Amino acid sequence: MMRCEIARDRILEADPAELSNEVTGDLAEHLETCSACQALAERVLESERTLAGAITAMEPGLDVDAALARVPSGQGWGSVWGWRRAGLALPLAAAAVAALVLLKPPGNPGQAVAFDPSSPVVARALGWDRPSPVVRSMSHASVAILPTENPDITIVWFMN
């Protein structure tokens, strides 16, 4: 005959079918003859039923139609990246044009200086609050990190 201490430990890991005497075994035999352990097994099962009911009762606070309305229209990757490309192309083109126009030396119309995002002149021309910091990478290339209005997009500008 199984001792109650052992039965109690087994109850902590037993399958619900064992706890409800749906299957035979030494634990089931003990539960049939020990009202205290049987009450514990029933309490465990009742708690799990309550937990299951609580989870089922938790309906989404979110309406599916409202949630779907927040999903962008278009077609998956292609359109998402297309949208991103379109969003990225405009500031890049504007930056390039602004840099070429504004930094062209007046006395030498055929030659433009390199675009430098750390320059206050460029920053003002592009409407930035302050010049972009430029760091020197291990390969000695200068790298500028340019945030955009879209938090998903950051422009990383490599300069030789």
Added chain:
Amino acid sequence: MSEEAEHLNLTNELVRNAQTGDRQAFERLIKLHFQRIHRWALIGTGDPDDADDVTQRVLILVHRKLRSFRGDAGFESWLYRITSNAVGELFRKRKSRRRAMDRYEASGVRAEITEATERGLAERIADDQAAGLITTFFEGLPTKQREVFDLVELQGLKAGEVAELLGVEASTVRVHLLRARRTIRSKVLEQHPEFAEDYR
């Protein structure tokens, strides 16, 4: 054809159509799995508000990534992984698990658990109580254990099915299940010291 097989066929058809850009198919696909996504999110986060945030995020990610789904694993496994990753992302960004605990502990819901269990009328439990129950039962349980416990113990899936869904071995599922049972049931014992008395 069984209901399960019909569900699978419908899912596969909707996935194929949605991958071609059929918005209606995408919306039907989401509606078919919405409750499931939300439940996974709820189990993963333990917080109803966070579950809503994760569910919304998953919808956007599914839309964005559906074309890359090649069907090597089942759609539900793929969906589960996206949801699970979204839960992880949420925790990393907001550290919300602690916030959820604080919220329900501060509301005194924990003390009502014994009473709610006595009643056993889960369908009548108000949302806050239900959320408090979930939080307290799952408190301190690693996410994987919570997920396995919900899928096997509460939803009745087989260990093999859960293993496929989670992308782990069936033996791993069983280990998670036993650990989760022990933790959760020990809490039940703590709530009912009268059972401990009987063993003195």
